[in-house]
Amino acid sequence: EAGVTQFPSHSVIEKGQTVTLRCDPISGHDNLYWYRRVMGKEIKFLLHFVKESKQDESGMPNNRFLAERTGGTYSTLKVQPAELEDSGVYFCASSRGAHSPLHFGNGTRLTVT
Amino acid sequence: QKEVEQNSGPLSVPEGAIASLNCTYSDRGSQSFFWYRQYSGKSPELIMSIYSNGDKEDGRFTAQLNKASQYVSLLIRDSQPSDSATYLCAVAVSGNTPLVFGKGTRLSVIA
Numbered sequence: 001e002a003g004v005t006q007f008p009s010h011s012v013i014e015k016g017q018t019v020t021l022r023c024d025p026i027s028g029h030d031n032l033y034w035y036r037r038v039m040g041k042e043i044k045f046l047l048h049f050v051k052e053s054k055q056d057e058s059g060m061p062n063n064r065f066l067a068e069r070t071g072g073t074y075s076t077l078k079v080q081p082a083e084l085e086d087s088g089v090y091f092c093a094s095s096r097g098a099h100s101p102l103h104f105g106n107g108t109r110l111t112v113t
Numbered sequence: 114q115k116e117v118e119q120n121s122g123p124l125s126v127p128e129g130a131i132a133s134l135n136c137t138y139s140d141r142g143s144q145s146f147f148w149y150r151q152y153s154g155k156s157p158e159l160i161m162s163i164y165s166n167g168d169k170e171d172g173r174f175t176a177q178l179n180k181a182s183q184y185v186s187l188l189i190r191d192s193q194p195s196d197s198a199t200y201l202c203a204v205a206v207s208g209n210t211p212l213v214f215g216k217g218t219r220l221s222v223i224a
Contacts, residue, residue: 003156004156033211035214040216041216042117042214042215042216042217043157043201043214044214045211045212045213048211055209056210056211058211059211091156091157098209101147101159101162102159102212103159104149104156104157104158105156106154106155106156107156
């Protein structure tokens with residue numbers, strides 16, 4: 001089966017610009033998660049979708065971040081406007097059920113200059 | 114604040130030796146414990162999960178859990194250069210709560 005795919009793999013934008021990250025989970029996986037790793041820090045949870053519904057968005061840093069999963073398939077994470085501290089690697093993961101192992105994508109490395 | 118602590122390393126071991134990776138966690142209610150391996154520039158890959166006290170073995174890997182001490186470890190026997198990677202410890206209170214990750218321990222196996 002195809003794994004979790006993320007696009008783009010890298011993005012360099014200027015402060016104040018907008019960036020949209022995309023995640024395609026493994027087909028049939030209802031659970032989709034966004035995580036972020038800032039340099040030197042641990043991977044931190046951002047939010048969790050079950051199908052198209054936001055199950056938990058307690059990790060979203062502020063209202064500059066908007067995640068969607070229309071139709072319960074792929075998900076997008078938009079950062080608008082981007083700030084310097086948003087730089088990091090954004091990981092998407094999916095699982096079939098809440099107790100199933102997470103499968104991670106390769107991440108999108110975001111650099112805000 | 115739920116925390117998962119790991120020594121960042123690098124931990125260097127000779128080929129064929131046992132590598133011991135340690136992790137402590139702060140939330141005494143944690144129920145699920147995972148070890149992920151991450152090669153540079155790649156995605157984290159699940160290698161072990163453990164849910165009850167004691168040891169769990171899978172090939173060259175053994176996970177050890179001690180809930181009383183809030184401690185989970187990963188042993189890698191007969192370490193190979195291909196085991197060189199960052200090992201992430203992740204903990205969840207329940208199946209419906211998000212994983213909390215440690216910063217990871219970088220392991221280097223020297224041929």
